[in-house]
Every structure is written in C-alpha cells, then in structure tokens.
Amino acid sequence: MARIVRKYGGSSLREPEQIRAVARHIAALRMQGNEIVVVVSAMAATTDEFIALARALHHDPPRREMDMLLSVGERISCSLLSMALDAEGVNAVSYTGSQVGIITDSEHGEAHIVDVKPDRLLAALDKGQVVVVAGFQGVSVDKEITTLGRGGSDATAIALAAAIGAERCELMKDVEGVFSADPDVVRDPVLVSELDYESALRMARGGSSVLQSEAARLAREQRVPLRIGRTVTDRVGTIITDRPLACPAVVGIARRDGLRQVRGRGDPPDEHDWEKLVRGDEGWVAWGFNPGGGDAEFSGLTVVQSRERVPGLHRCVMDTLLRAEIPVAGVVGGGAELWVCVPAADADGAVRLLHDAFAGHGWLRPRADGDTIEHERAR
Numbered sequence: 555m556a557r558i559v560r561k562y563g564g565s566s567l568r569e570p571e572q573i574r575a576v577a578r579h580i581a582a583l584r585m586q587g588n589e590i591v592v593v594v595s596a597m598a599a600t601t602d603e604f605i606a607l608a609r610a611l612h613h614d615p616p617r618r619e620m621d622m623l624l625s626v627g628e629r630i631s632c633s634l635l636s637m638a639l640d641a642e643g644v645n646a647v648s649y650t651g652s653q654v655g656i657i658t659d660s661e662h663g664e665a666h667i668v669d670v671k672p673d674r675l676l677a678a679l680d681k682g683q684v685v686v687v688a689g690f691q692g693v694s695v696d697k698e699i700t701t702l703g704r705g706g707s708d709a710t711a712i713a714l715a716a717a718i719g720a721e722r723c724e725l726m727k728d729v730e731g732v733f734s735a736d737p738d739v740v741r742d743p744v745l746v747s748e749l750d751y752e753s754a755l756r757m758a759r760g761g762s763s764v765l766q767s768e769a770a771r772l773a774r775e776q777r778v779p780l781r782i783g784r785t786v787t788d789r790v791g792t793i794i795t796d797r798p799l800a801c802p803a804v805v806g807i808a809r810r811d812g813l814r815q816v817r818g819r820g821d822p823p824d825e826h827d828w829e830k831l832v833r834g835d836e837g838w839v840a841w842g843f844n845p846g847g848g849d850a851e852f853s854g855l856t857v858v859q860s861r862e863r864v865p866g867l868h869r870c871v872m873d874t875l876l877r878a879e880i881p882v883a884g885v886v887g888g889g890a891e892l893w894v895c896v897p898a899a900d901a902d903g904a905v906r907l908l909h910d911a912f913a914g915h916g917w918l919r920p921r922a923d924g925d926t927i928e929h930e931r932a933r
Contacts, residue, residue, distance in 0.1 A: 555587040555588060555589065556588045556589070556721040556722070557588070557589040557591075557679070557718060557719065557720045557721055558583065558588050558589070558590055558591070558720060558721060558722060558723075558724060559591045559592075559593065559711050559712075559714050559715040559718070559720045559722075559723045559724070560580070560583070560590065560591070560592050560593070560711070560723075560724040560725075560726060561592070561593040561594070561595075561689065561707055561708060561710070561711035561723070561724070561725045561726065562576055562592065562593075562594050562595065562635075562726050562785060563595045563707070563725075563726070563727050563728065563785075564595040564596050564597055564598040564599075564600065564601075564631075565598045565727070565728040565785075566726060566727070566728065566785035567594060567595070567597045567598070567631050567634075567635070568597060568598040568599075570634075572785075573634055573635055573638050574638050574641075575785075575786075576635060576638070576785065577635060577638035577639045577641070577642050577644070578642060579785075579788050580592060580639060580644065580684060581639065581642040581643070581644050584644055584684055589679050590684045590685070591675065591679070591684075591685045591687060591714055591715075591718070591720070592632075592635065592684065592685070592686045592687065593686075593687045593688075593689040593707055593710050593711040593714065594628060594631040594632050594635055594686065594687070594688065594689055594707065595627075595628060595631065595689055595690060595707040596624075596627025596628050596630065596631055596690070597627065597630065597631055600627040600630070601624055601627050604623050604624055604626070604627060605620075605624070607623075608620060608623055617662035617663045618662050618698065620662070620663060620701075621662050621663060621691075621698070621699050621700055621701045622699055624690075624701050625650070625651075625688070625690070625691040625699050625701055627690075628650075628651075628688035628689050628690050628691060628707070629648075629650055629688045631688065632648040632649070632650075632686045632687060632688040633648050635648070635686050636648035636686045639684055639686070644684055645681075645682060645683045645684065646683060646684040646685070646686055647678050647683050647684075647685060647686070648685075648686040648687075648688070649674070649675070649678075649685060649686070649687050649688070650687075650688045650691065651687065651688055651689070651690070651691035651692040651693070651710060652691070652692060652693035652699065653674060654670075654672060654674060654675045654685070654687050654714065655669075655670055655671030655672050655673065655674065655675070655717075656670055656691070656692035656693070656710065656713065656714075657669040657670065657671065657692060657693060657694070657695060658692040658693065658694050658695075658700045658702070659694060659695065659700075660694045660695065660696050660698065660700070661700070662698070662700055662701070663701060663703065664702070664703045665692065665694065665700035665701060665702055665703075666702075666768065667692060667702070667709060667710075667713045667772070668695070670713050670714060670716070670717035671717075672714065672717045672718050675687070675714070675718065676718060679718075687710065687714065689702075689706065689707025689708075689710040689711065690702050690706040690707045690710060691706075691710075692710075702768065703766070703768065704766070705763075705765075705766030705768075705769065706766060706768070706769075708725055708765060708766045708768075708769035709766060709768045709769040709772055711723050711725060711769075712769050712772045712773050712776065712778050712780070713772055713776075715776075715778045716772070716776035716778050720778070721779070722778075722779040722780070722781055723773075723778050723779065723780050723781070724780075724781045724782075724783060724790065725765070725780070725781070725782045725783070726783055726784065726785040726788070727764065727782065727783070727784065727785065728784065728785065728786075729764060729784060729791075730745055730783065730784045730787075730789070730791035730792075731745055731746065731747070731764070731782045731783065731784075731790070731791025731792030732745075732746045732749060732754070732757065732762065732764050732765070732782060732791075732792040732805075732806070733745055733746065733764075733806065734746060734802070734804070734805070734806035734807065734909065734912075734918050735806055735807045735905055735909045736809065736905065739902050739905050739906065740905060740906055740909045741906070742913075743806075743909070744802070744806075744913075744918045744919075745791050745792070746792055746801070746802065746805060746806065746920075747791065747792060747793065747800065747920060748792070748793050748794075748795070748798035748799055748800050748801055748920070749792055749793070749794045749795075749798055749801060749805065749860075750794070750795070750796065750797065750798050750801060750860065751770070751773055751774035751777075751794060751795075751796065752774065752890070753801070753805045753858055753859075753860045753890070754770050754773070754774075754780075754794045755767065755770040755771060755774055756805075756808075756856065756858045756890065756891050757770075757805060757806060757808045757856075757858050758770040758808075759808075759856070760808025760809070760810065760854075760855075760856025760858060760891070760893075761808045761809045761810035761811075761854070761856065762806070762808040764782060765782065773794065777796060779793075779794075779795055780793070780794040780795075781793050781794070782794070800920035801860045801920065802860065802917060802918050802919055802920055803859060803860065803862075803864050803916075803917040803918075803919075804857060804858070804859055804860075804864060804867070804912045804917040804918055805858040805859065805860050806857075806858055806918075807855055807856070807857055807858075807905055807908055807909060807912075808855070808856040808858065809853055809854070809855050809856070809901060809905060810829065810853065810854045810856075811851075811853045811898060811901065812843055812851065812853075812898075813829055813841040813842065813843065813851065813852040813853060813854050813895065813898075814841065814842065814843070814850070814851060814852065815839065815840070815841050815850060815852055815883060815884075815895070816839075816840050816841075816842075817837060817838070817839050817840075818837055818838055818840075819837040819838070820837075822838045822840055823840075828840045828841060828842035829841045829842050829843065829854055830854065830884065830886050830893055830895070832884055832886060839883075839884060841854060841883075841884065841895055850897065851897075851898040852883055852895050852896065852897055852898055853895070853896055853897070853898045853900075853901035853904075854893060854894070854895050855893070855894045855895075855896065855901070855904060855905065855908070856891055856892070856893050857871065857891060857892040857893075857894070857908070858890065858891050859890045859891065859892075860890065862890075863889070863890065864917055866915075867892060867917075868885075868887055868892060870911055870912075870915065871885075871892060871894060871908060871911075872885070874907050874908055874911045875894070875896070875904060875907070875908075878903065878904075878907055880896055880897075880900045880903065880904050880907075881896065881897060881900070882894060882895070882896060883895040883896060883897070
C-alpha cells in the first residue's frame, strides 16, 4: 500500500463529466489499497471570473478581500469531487487548506507556505477516507485566509506530500509532462521523461507553465518524488527526482513575456523589481514586468541545461538568432542556464529556431548517466 498525493488542475474539472472521470481514476487507485490525498484547483475559468467580478466593483480590490473571494473556487471543486467520489462508493471527505493545517506567511495573493500541521488529514486517512483538499490556499500566522499565487495548488500538493511522508506526489494536468518547449509554439517538442529538481526549478522560474516555481522550490527542498502526467490518460509523462537516470543535455526553452527594457546610469532601482539586470561600462540595462518606464515589449527565453554546461551552446544561440536577423536585446549566462532577451514579436520564431538547432545537435535526446556531451561546432 502506498500513500499518494495527487493534484488535479482546473482544466481537469471543467464540467461534471470530467469531475466524474477524475473520481473514477481516484476510485481505481483506492481499490489498489492506496491511501489517497487529492488536491484540487478551481474549476477552469472560475478564478478569472471572480477577478473580473471584483474589478467591476473596485479598480484595485484590497488584497485581503481578494484572497477571501478567490479561495472560494477551490472549495467548490473539493466539495463537488468529494460528492462524485461518494457516488462511486468511495468514502471521501473535503477540507479547506486551513483545515488541513497549511500555515503561510502574511503576503496576500502570493503567500508562501511556512508550516503544515497535518493531524486532521492523517486522522482521516487512518479512518480509510480519501481526503480532498482545496489547493491554492492556507491560513496565515495572523489567522487570515491567504492564497498562494497562480499555480499554487501544485505547492499545496507538494507541501502536503512532504508533511505526511507520501511515497510520491502526482500533478495531473492537461499535458503529458514537461516538454522541451511550448507544444503550442514548437512543432515537435520532446517530452522530458526524467528530470532533476534543479532543472525543474530553472524551467519553472524561466516561465514554463507546467510547474509553479514555488512548487518546484518546495519539491527540491523537501526532496518529494514528483510525477507529472495527463488527466485524460491517467498516465505519467515526467518523473522529477534527485538523480534521474536519463536527462537531456538541454532540458528545454522556457519563456516569460511582458518584459520591458530600461537603461540608465548610476544606481539602478531596487533589483527585486527586475527580471534581469546587466551592468556594463556604459551604464545598466534592466528588464522587468513593472519597471515604470520603457515602451518596447520583450520576451525572456531561458535555455536550461542539465548537470553540466553544454560546449558551444552560447555560440549556437547567438549564431542562430543573428542568421535569422532576430535582435538580441540582452544575454545573461551562468551555470546551467542561458537567458536571452528578444523582442516579443520575434519570440515564437526564436523559440522554434533554437529548438530546431538544439535538436540538430542532439542536445535534446535523453542521456544515460556517464554519457558526455560531444562538442559540435555550430553550423
């Protein structure tokens, strides 16, 4: 018997029939003798609808009241799924984040989990119940309802898995796993079947939407065995562990849009406000989401390498973009990642060209431990 935490995203719970399908998957796991904790997001589009409703009443809604409002979406999902499980003959109980002891700091809208007190959850498991938890939320040390930011249900699931000593945490989504690039942009993305915690965190911080960065950080710190799979097939596509058996030289290309560029001399503004900051002899250049200046919009592309730096990668990136006459507004390289800033209008094309170039060099193929990266000059 295994103790499993499984999380379902909002797109997996969009309609009653999808909720029933999820309930059947969970019932099958339970029939195998497993102890199950299910974490759920709000039903698809619910959070956006709540935000629109709030902004129809207030141009800048108070963050505390937004947390009170937005936490409702996950409560709806967990109660409905619990009902669907009961209809399948599964003894289930639903809880909010605060009811299962998720304690956060006091940062409304972007709270961080600081502790988990899972006594009530463990007691329910001891009774043989499947526990369904509202993700994305907790209670602060000041006893206020808080939310964990976009994708925060991933963090809920990982924190609970660590707290109860789960054998694994499974994040079920509308994609099969982590891909080498956005499947909506790249024609033939590579499914990364095995990944280490550090590379997963770099992809998340770079903008990959498959895993929230706070969740990736928690998984790395707590060493929670993590699996990412697709709800429809109930099949796992990516396994994230301490030491994967097969991981490509280049894990993939992550992307963040909506960057703006500002240049100046002297001391730059607070660096925490910036995505990247580059200092040079002619002053500084910074890219951020809310820098308070600059007109042109940019995209930041993060090329994530695994385990060791790939010889020739920087040259390959620069040559590929220059040949295509895509302006490079900035480059920051160090360790296992390379960050490139390009105009937003060129971002899709840049991702496709770089992905094709990496595939041509064989850098996207899974490698076994002990394999070395052959140096291949960029053509």
